Amino acid sequence: MVNNADKKYSLKTLGLLTGNKEVVIEDVPQNVLTIAEVVDDPDKLPYLIEGIKSMEIEDTEKFRFVLLRVQIDSMLHMNEDIERYQKRLYVAQVIEKLLYGEILLAEGKEEEEEECEE
Numbered sequence: 001m002v003n004n005a006d007k008k009y010s011l012k013t014l015g016l017l018t019g020n021k022e023v024v025i026e027d028v029p030q031n032v033l034t035i036a037e038v039v040d041d042p043d044k045l046p047y048l049i050e051g052i053k054s055m056e057i058e059d060t061e062k063f064r065f066v067l068l069r070v071q072i073d074s075m076l077h078m079n080e081d082i083e084r085y086q087k088r089l090y091v092a093q094v095i096e097k098l099l100y101g102e103i104l105l106a107e108g109k110e111e112e113e114e115e116c117e118e
Contacts, residue, residue: 042087
């Protein structure tokens, strides 16, 4: 755990979100810290939803990968702690839907199903 502005963040979570194993907390953008906060404690999502919706995101495509990494990691580790990883998956999907209007992984899955039906 690392502290920043009276908040604690998991280095493992920050590494996942940034895509880097070595993380320097000062280099992590505030919007990623907000996502880290709800990924580590999904029950905070209802209280932070307005702040998340109004986040200033410089590179929206790159930021989407932050959410995608959480979804992939959650699916990969689901059998370890189903409740914890189901909540993390849900949080990442809700945020992605809120910011982008659709869930990238779900869209690909729907297209695959349509192709199989043809």
